[in-house]
Amino acid sequence: xxxxxxxxxxxIVSEIEGAKGNTTQYSAPHTSSTPNTTVVDRVVTIKDYPIxxxxxxxxxxxxxxxxxHITMDNVMAGHITMDDLKISPSILKAQGQIAKAGGxxxxxxxxxxxxxxxxxxxxxxxxxxxxxRPYRSSKQELxxxxxxxxxxxxxxxxxxxxxxxxxxxxxxKLKGDN
Amino acid sequence: xxxKRFEVLSQRPVNQDGYVKEWVEEGFIAMESPQDPKxxxxxxxxxxxxxxxxxxxxxxxIDTFIANYxxxxxxxxxxxxxxxxxxxxxxxxxxVPREEIVKICKSITPAKMLEVVSSMNVVEMMQCMxxxxxxxxxxxxxxxxxxxxNPVQIAADAAEGALRGFAEEETTVAVAxxxxxxxxxxxxxxxxxxxxxxxxxxxxxxxxxxxxMRGFTAYAETISVYGTEDVFTDGDDTPWSKGxxxxxxASRGLKMRFTSGTGSEVQMGQAEGKSMLYLEIxxxxxxxxxxxxxxxxxxxxxxxxxAAVPSGIRAVLAENLVAAxxxxxxxxxxxxxxxxxxxxxxxxxLMQFAPGTDFIxxxxxxxxxxxxxxxxxxxxxxxxxxxxxxxxxxxxxxGLIPAREEEVVAVRNKAAxxxxxxxKALGLPPITDQEVEAATYANGSKDMPPRDKVADIKAAQDLxxxxxxxxxxxxxxxxEGHPDVAQSVLNLLKQKISGDYLQTSAIFDRDFNVIxxxxxxxxxxxxxxxxxVEGEDWERIKxxxxxxxxxxx
Numbered sequence: 250x251x252x253x254x255x256x257x258x259x260x261i262v263s264e265i266e267g268a269k270g271n272t273t274q275y276s277a278p279h280t281s282s283t284p285n286t287t288v289v290d291r292v293v294t295i296k297d298y299p300i301x302x303x304x305x306x307x308x309x310x311x312x313x314x315x316x317x318h319i320t321m322d323n324v325m326a327g328h329i330t331m332d333d334l335k336i337s338p339s340i341l342k343a344q345g346q347i348a349k350a351g352g353x354x355x356x357x358x359x360x361x362x363x364x365x366x367x368x369x370x371x372x373x374x375x376x377x378x379x380x381x382r383p384y385r386s387s388k389q390e391l392x393x394x395x396x397x398x399x400x401x402x403x404x405x406x407x408x409x410x411x412x413x414x415x416x417x418x419x420x421x422k423l424k425g426d427n
Numbered sequence: 428x429x430x431k432r433f434e435v436l437s438q439r440p441v442n443q444d445g446y447v448k449e450w451v452e453e454g455f456i457a458m459e460s461p462q463d464p465k466x467x468x469x470x471x472x473x474x475x476x477x478x479x480x481x482x483x484x485x486x487x488x489i490d491t492f493i494a495n496y497x498x499x500x501x502x503x504x505x506x507x508x509x510x511x512x513x514x515x516x517x518x519x520x521x522x523v524p525r526e527e528i529v530k531i532c533k534s535i536t537p538a539k540m541l542e543v544v545s546s547m548n549v550v551e552m553m554q555c556m557x558x559x560x561x562x563x564x565x566x567x568x569x570x571x572x573x574x575x576x577n578p579v580q581i582a583a584d585a586a587e588g589a590l591r592g593f594a595e596e597e598t599t600v601a602v603a604x605x606x607x608x609x610x611x612x613x614x615x616x617x618x619x620x621x622x623x624x625x626x627x628x629x630x631x632x633x634x635x636x637x638x639x640m641r642g643f644t645a646y647a648e649t650i651s652v653y654g655t656e657d658v659f660t661d662g663d664d665t666p667w668s669k670g671x672x673x674x675x676x677a678s679r680g681l682k683m684r685f686t687s688g689t690g691s692e693v694q695m696g697q698a699e700g701k702s703m704l705y706l707e708i709x710x711x712x713x714x715x716x717x718x719x720x721x722x723x724x725x726x727x728x729x730x731x732x733x734a735a736v737p738s739g740i741r742a743v744l745a746e747n748l749v750a751a752x753x754x755x756x757x758x759x760x761x762x763x764x765x766x767x768x769x770x771x772x773x774x775x776x777l778m779q780f781a782p783g784t785d786f787i788x789x790x791x792x793x794x795x796x797x798x799x800x801x802x803x804x805x806x807x808x809x810x811x812x813x814x815x816x817x818x819x820x821x822x823x824x825x826g827l828i829p830a831r832e833e834e835v836v837a838v839r840n841k842a843a844x845x846x847x848x849x850x851k852a853l854g855l856p857p858i859t860d861q862e863v864e865a866a867t868y869a870n871g872s873k874d875m876p877p878r879d880k881v882a883d884i885k886a887a888q889d890l891x892x893x894x895x896x897x898x899x900x901x902x903x904x905x906x907e908g909h910p911d912v913a914q915s916v917l918n919l920l921k922q923k924i925s926g927d928y929l930q931t932s933a934i935f936d937r938d939f940n941v942i943x944x945x946x947x948x949x950x951x952x953x954x955x956x957x958x959x960v961e962g963e964d965w966e967r968i969k970x971x972x973x974x975x976x977x978x979x980x
Contacts, residue, residue, distance in 0.1 A: 299941045301925035308924055319921050321914055324901050331642055331896040336680035336926045344926045351945055352529060353754060353931065355496060359670075359718025360929070363677035371640050374675050375633050381668035383660045406674070412495070413667035420488050420656065422665060 289339060293346040300343060308340060338364035358405075365403035381413055383422040388414050390424070440767035447735045454698025454706070457689070457733050457742035459545050462700040466539035468507050470500055479538035487656040489709055492666035493537065496716030503534040511542035518555045518752070519547075521953030525558055532752040533715075537708045540752070544704070544745040549778060552744050556782035558951040559751035561721075561944035562932035563958050565783035566594035567826025568758060568790035571613055572800035573872040576605040578850075578883070579843050579858050580798075580875050582616030583866040584808075586842035587835050588793040589620025591811065592827040594934040595758075597648065597790050599629040599800050602880070606630055607887045608855070610643040611900065612846055618915035619842035623935035625682065625919075625928075629801075632664070632672060639681045642897020642920050646682035646928075648723050648758065648789070652713050653687065654706025657697040670717040680923030682933060684721035684756060685714045689742055690732030703733055707746045711753055720931040721756025723789045725779070728802065730765040734775070744778040751784070756932035756944070758789035764796070764803035772805050773817075780817070780825050783958065785932045787826055795871040808870070818968050822960050829971040840867040845909045852903025853895060856882045 289307055297303055305316040310333055323329050345360035366374060377394055380386045386394075391414035398407035417423050436442065449456045469477035475494035476483045486494065506514075514531055517523045532540065544552065569588040573580050585596050598613045600606050610628040617624040628638055629649040638644050652669055653659040659666070669685070676683040687710035689703035698706060707724065714722050725743050726733050733739030743760065750757040759779040766772045779787050791814075792804035799807070806814065815829045843866040847858040856879060865875050897920045904913035918939045922928050928935065933943035951957025960968060 295945055298930070298945045299925065299927035301922075301927050301941075305925075310924075316921070316924060319917070319924070321901070321905060321910065321917060324898060324913075324917060325905060329898060331898055334642065334680075334898070334920050334923055336678070336924055340924070340926050341677065344929055347945060348930060351931070351948075352526065352533075353718075353720075354499060355715055355718035356720060356931070357718070358496075359674050360677055362671075362674035362718075366674055366678035369678075371637070371679075374678070375636065378636075378668060378672050378675060379633060381665065381671050382663055383665055383668075406671075409667065409671065413665065413671075416488055416491055416667070417665070422488070422660065 289343050293343045294350045295347060297343070298347050300340065300347075307343065309337065336367070338367050341367070362406050362409060365398070365401075365406045368401045368403060369398075377410075381410065383417070384424055384427040387424045388418050391417070440769070441771055443767040444765075444771070445731070445735050449736055452700050453696075454693045454700060454703065455732075455736055456702045457736050457739045458541070458702050458704035458745060459738075460700065460702035460705065463541060463702050463705045464538045466507065466511075466536050466542060468498070468503060468536050468539075470503065473500075479536050488665055488667075489654070489656055489659065489713060492670070492716055493709065493712045496670075496718075497712035498536065499533040501534065502530065506531045506534040507536065507539060511539060512546050514543045515546045515551070515555075518543075518559065519551050521558065521951070521956075524952060525949060528559065528752065529754045533754070537705065537712050540708050540749055541702075541705050543752075544749055547745075549741050549744055552741075552748050553778060553782040556744070556748050556751060556779070556784065557957070558949070559748065560782070560784055560949050561751060561754060561756050562785050562934075562942065563947045563949045563951075564942060565824055565826055565958065566786050566934055567592065567788055568595040568597060568786040569593040569788075569793040570762075570790040570799055570801055570804055571596050571598045571616070571793050572601070572609075573794055573798040573875075574601055574800070575872050575875070575878070575880070576601050576609055576883075577866075577872055577875050577878060578608045578612035579846060579862045579866040580869060580872060581609055581612035582619070582842040582846040583839035583869065584793045585613045585616030585624075585626070586620035586838040587830070589617045589624040590834060590838045591830050592621075593624065593791070593793070594826065595625045595627070595646070595786060595790070596793070597627045597629055601800050602884065603630070604884045605887055606634065606638065607643060607890050608883060610638050611849065614643065614645075614900070614916060614919075615846050615849055615904070615912060616842040618912050618919070619845055620838045622915040622918065622937050623939050625934060636672065636675060636679075639676065640679050641891075641895075642900070644681075645919050645922070646684075647676060648684050649686055650683060651686045651691075652710045653691055653695075654701075654709040655692050655697050655699050658692045658695045661695055661697075666713050666717070669713070673717045673719045677926075677929055680926050680929070682928050683719065684723055684758060685710075685717070685719050686723040686727060687711070687714070688724050688727040688729050688760065689739075689746055690726050690729030693732050694729050702742075703736075703739075704742045704745055708749055711746070711749050711755065714750075714755060715753045719755075720929065720933075721758065721785070722750050723758040723760065723786075724750055725757075725760025725762070725789075727760045727789070728763045730760070730763050730805075734765045740775050740778065743775070747779060747784060754931070754944075756785045758786035759784040761788040761805050762790060763801060764805055776805060781821065781823060783824065797873075798871045812971075815968070815971060819971060822965070822968075824958070824960050824964055824968060828967045831972055836867060839869075841912075843867055845904060845912045848907035848909055849900060849903045852907050853890065853899065855886045855890070
């Protein structure tokens with residue numbers, strides 16, 4: 250019961266964050282699209298898998314469109330772009346819960362970071378990855394990225410980068426250490 | 428006098444292979460180094476303060492990452508207190524459920540894990556692999572490349588590979604700037620052979636992700652991790668950068684796995700005197716800690732090193748097994764060429780072939796050896812019939828099915844024509860009817876007419892600059908008369924929205940039903956349980972084209 254409650258709270262928090270994030274997204278799917286507010290209002294378990302088959306209604310592509318919108322006709326009519334073919338934070342959270350229900354806790358944490366990263370543009374995400382490679386960044390540069398992630402509503406990622414910065418300093422993997 | 432017997436033996440293929448004696452200080456030891464750490468775990472104030480004999484203040488980046496993310500504390504003290512042989516025996520005992528073993532394995536340290544697998548011989552390890560593999564149904568992966576990066580040939584070989592049963596196909600490049608074209612050719616070809624096959628293009632890390640974001644590929648695998656800090660740094664990454672990259676993939680709905688393998692640290696001269704297997708186990712804990720669903724391991728491209736030392740091929744099986752024990756999807760290598768001897772390369776593969784793994788090869792070359800741009804594979808297109816006959820002999824599912832010439836010719840032609848159409852739609856350098864014909868019947872690139880590579884490379888770059896994406900492939904294929912292939916490519920792109928294939932060991936059937944460790948959980952618990960070769964699978968495996976019906980005689 251406690252676990253179920255915890256999962257529910259996590260889900261709600263993620264939904265709030267997800268909705269917040271969409272307003273600051275670098276490349277919002279559609280300027281007129283509504284934020285992704287589908288609330289998976291219960292604990293997600295292995296029984297809900299696969300989501301595409303069992304819960305297509307959880308998938309919200311904005312403007313009242315769901316997975317059934319992705320058809321050949323709509324592609325040919327130009328109604329679908331790559332931006333429509335993106336996973337949402339709420340689905341990543343749901344998949345994280347499924348992974349955890351299957352005994353894979355670390356995958357859930359990975360998907361939690363991923364859910365936050367949906368708020369970062371492709372270009373910026375690649376830049377952040379490159380900045381985390383050895384000898385690329387000063388400690389301050391990494392801490393600045395962490396602050397930027399915090400500003401985007403991505404605290405798990407921000408702390409991950411901070412943790413890297415501290416360890417890079419200790420193990421001499423910062424810019425100029427090589 | 429020279430012995431004629433020894434003269435004959437010296438000319439045998441096995442004696443063209445290189446062998447070395449163990450050299451502990453430099454890490455030329457497969458798995459039981461006296462310098463490997465002894466297991467220990469101390470948790471204080473909610474964090475690990477000692478791991479395998481090392482204090483937290485002495486942790487390198489890898490130790491720190493494993494301590495912070497790789498070990499589940501709940502139950503750790505009890506698991507560490509168990510005798511390693513007892514853990515091995517529980518795993519070997521069919522009636523002890525897989526879940527129970529996984530629970531213990533999640534909470535033991537790398538050195539303890541090393542002790543557990545080091546206590547077993549290969550038959551015991553194979554039995555454990557049969558039970559510990561994450562997905563119930565085994566599968567296989569192909570390499571699809573050629574020396575000229577010929578796109579039409581890639582498409583045709585991909586289609587044939589898909590028809591023959593590969594669930595995943597991987598390409599790479601002879602010339603890096605060809606990458607977008609290779610990725611498109613593989614994608615289109617694979618869907619012509621069997622809808623639902625997953626495709627990837629092995630490239631530099633950031634480029635590989637970019638192609639995935641654009642919908643040119645469906646998953647990624649070449650995200651390497653290493654077992655010592657120095658080698659990790661030389662590989663231009665850290666556990667944190669790779670962990671970040673893993674999440675980046677998931678954030679775009681793309682399946683991915685890490686890659687590691689015994690021997691890589693020795694090859695880079697920084698093994699710290701530890702055994703190859705111990706260092707590989709560290710890689711697997713990094714993978715686990717990063718929350719990545721799976722790993723490609725089994726020495727992979729460093730196979731020459733473990734294969735040269737005593738018990739090296741046993742260590743390769745052990746590393747695959749550790750991946751499974753950590754509940755990771757395991758694409759178990761059987762990949763790069765390591766021996767001149769057909770006997771030796773077969774014996775090496777039986778370790779994974781007989782018990783079954785998530786992907787027995789990672790991959791099996793769908794071309795002749797000379798066209799394999801991953802430095803040659805242990806298995807080539809020329810071995811297709813050997814593979815399927817061995818499956819039939821042993822009643823084992825090795826992930827392939829026997830194919831008829833007319834079916835192969837048909838899907839190769841379909842793939843070549845579909846790619847011809849898509850090149851036209853995208854304004855790429857034309858594919859001629861002569862090329863389509865050649866690819867339909869080719870064995871390798873020697874059978875293909877040359878293309879204007881300069882024009883292809885220029886067009887590949889232009890394609891990226893124009894911002895072409897997977898959606899444009901769907902449109903182009905449909906517009907040019909290949910609606911079924913277009914639909915399959917769209918179905919594949921659609922998977923990124925629901926994320927079902929981000930779960931452990933996920934593949935698709937031809938109707939895009941996901942098959943993973945969640946809904947196809949390995950439930951082996953002894954004779955009569957788990958995956959059995961039966962029904963339709965057995966009918967297909969035993970039906971080789973060249974078997975005669977004795978009743979006809």
